[in-house]
Amino acid sequence: MIFALNTYIHLVIHLCSMKKIKGISRDTLRFILEVSRSSYPNEFAGLLQAEDGIITEVLILPGTEAGESSALLRLYMMPNLSTVGSVHSHPGGIIKPSNADLQMFGKTGNYHIIVGYPYDLQSWTCFNAEGEERELQIIDDQTDE
Numbered sequence: 001m002i003f004a005l006n007t008y009i010h011l012v013i014h015l016c017s018m019k020k021i022k023g024i025s026r027d028t029l030r031f032i033l034e035v036s037r038s039s040y041p042n043e044f045a046g047l048l049q050a051e052d053g054i055i056t057e058v059l060i061l062p063g064t065e066a067g068e069s070s071a072l073l074r075l076y077m078m079p080n081l082s083t084v085g086s087v088h089s090h091p092g093g094i095i096k097p098s099n100a101d102l103q104m105f106g107k108t109g110n111y112h113i114i115v116g117y118p119y120d121l122q123s124w125t126c127f128n129a130e131g132e133e134r135e136l137q138i139i140d141d142q143t144d145e
């Protein structure tokens with residue numbers, strides 16, 4: 001099942017990797033920080049999913065918060081979302097990609113957020129697939145179009 005999930009994610013990423021991302025919604029960033037805090041001292045990891053160029057969802061990866069089957073279920077329930085990268089926490093607080101992180105970055109898209117303890121609005125950085133820092137705008141959620 002892990003293999004099937006990875007293959008599916010890889011396909012989705014391949015199809016969507018050229019999409020331009022405008023930013024991440026403030027609510028999604030808050031959600032990431034909350035899950036990181038509640039997972040502490042353990043690490044949390046997920047995939048970033050975007051709709052209309054804005055990162056609005058986090059697919060929590062198997063073995064972190066949710067079970068494998070529920071992660072699969074969520075994936076199939078949101079056909080309008082595309083995976084654009086990853087997010088994970090560094091309970092040690094140092095926001096720098098490890099060698100393992102860089103290998104994972106290369107396979108899961110081009111926007112990778114690392115959040116570091118104490119998980120406040122300043123303690124995160126976005127990286128590209130090569131592990132270089134990149135800007136990611138915080139977008140306030142709109143009540144209407």
Ligand SMILES: [Zn+2]
Nearest residue numbers: 088097098101
């Ligand atoms: Zn890491």
